[in-house]
Amino acid sequence: MKKLVNNPVNVVEEMVEGYVRAHPDYIKQLQSNDRALVNARETKENKVGILIGGGSGHEPGFLGYVGEGMADGVAVGNIFASPSPDPILEVTKAIDKGAGVVYLYGNYAGDVMNFGMAAEMADLEEDIKVGMALATDDVASAPKEEKDKRRGIAGEFFIYKAAGAAADFGYDLEEVVRIAKKANQNTRSMGVGTSPCYLPQTGEPSFEIGDNEMEIGLGHHGEPGIEKGPLETADKIADRLVNDILADIEITKGEEVAVLVNGLGSTPKMDLYIVYRRVEQILSERGIKIYRSYVGDYITSLEMGGCSVTLMKLDKELTDTIDHPVNCPMFVQK
Known part of the structure; x- marks a missing residue:
């Protein structure tokens, strides 16, 4: 796999530097830690x-x-690795406005440990109150009765959306945490992998898969899925992903959902819209209404092939957070 990099050891630092230089009106790098980035707008x-x-x-x-x-x-962490507690703490100190800070991250051992350590440091050293909400939306990563063991994948996007809106609404720390956890509880994702990504430092694939194979339930870091087999059509893949999600969360006729069809890095938008077409058909046939849809690369895995489907079951409270306007470098919603 060919990559446009210099020294592979420096890819994260050079990416962050390029990102900050590209979007100076939006984001700034803290002098205290080059892996700590904050909103440039007060x-x-x-x-x-x-x-x-x-x-x-x-x-x-x-x-x-x-x-x-x-x-x-x-x-910001290394490739597919949690950030250390130091940049987490530096960001915490920079963004605290007197009402505390909420940490949002995926349910991975390194993240759980490092964000937990940073929260303790913020409390003991800085007297900053921290709340936390984990993303556990990946249906394939653990059975329904063990949902707290599941990984966070593309559904993290909806949790950011809900918590960010709640904070803008002026809610206190406990309410923002509650809404973030509610968003996670109402969100399910399921993915399929069709080709691996290649880590810049090693040049090795993240997993092995045949040219005409796919893997259902593959993780965003190449974690094993639940089933490997011949590559199916887009409609059959969408059927499998959506049906597994709907078997895990009760969404009844007349209820509304937000839908995300997320690319993993190398899947063309043409393919993603073909998948979305079938997702919409399935939900329409069941009388489930799509309130808002998102299609594209939202949380990727370098140049991995494949996609994931995420559904978030909505009520009035979560719909208000989904509707809230956003202005980020990589995502704008008016």
């Missing part, structure tokens, strides 16, 4: 701060969602 006092973060390689996640209406800062 936020109001007594607003709950929203801090997101995770490994690099998922662009536009996670740094692309710092901006008005979503996150106030991001801690």
Whole structure:
């Protein structure tokens, strides 16, 4: 796999530098830590701060969602690795406006440990109150009765959207955490992988798969899925992903959902819209209404092939957060 890089050891630092230089009106790098980025536009006092973060390689996640209406800062990790506690703490200090900070991150061992350590440091050293909400939307990663063990994948986008809006509405820390957790509880994702990505430092594929194979339930870092087999048509893949989601969460006729068909890095939008076409058909046949849809690369895995489908079950409260305007470098909603 050919990549446009210099020294592979420096890819994260050079990406962050390029991103900050490309979007100076939106984002700035803290002098105290080059992996700590915050909103360049001043936020109001007594607003709950929203801090997101995770490994690099998922662009536009996670740094692309710092901006008005979503996150106030991001801690950047190495490729597919959690940020260390230091940049998390530095971002926490920078975005605290007196109302505390909420950490949003995926349910991975490194993230759980490092964000937890940073929260303790913020409390003990800086007297900053921190709340946390984990993303556990990946249906394939654990059975329904063990949902707290599931990974966070593309559904994290909806959690950022809900929490960012709640903070903008002026809700306090406990309410922002509640809404973030509610968004996660109402969100399910299921993915398919068709080709691996290649880590810049090694040049090795993240997993092995045949030219005419696919893997259902593959993780965003190449974690094993639940089933490998011959590549199916877009309609059959969409049927499998949506039906597995609907078997896991009760969404009845007349209810509304937000839908995300997310590319993993190398899947053309043509393919994603073909998948979305079938997703819409399935939901329409069941009498489930699509309130808002998103199609494209929202949380990727370098140049991995494949896609995921995410449904978030809506009520009035979550619909209000979905409708809230956003202005980030990688995502704008008016």
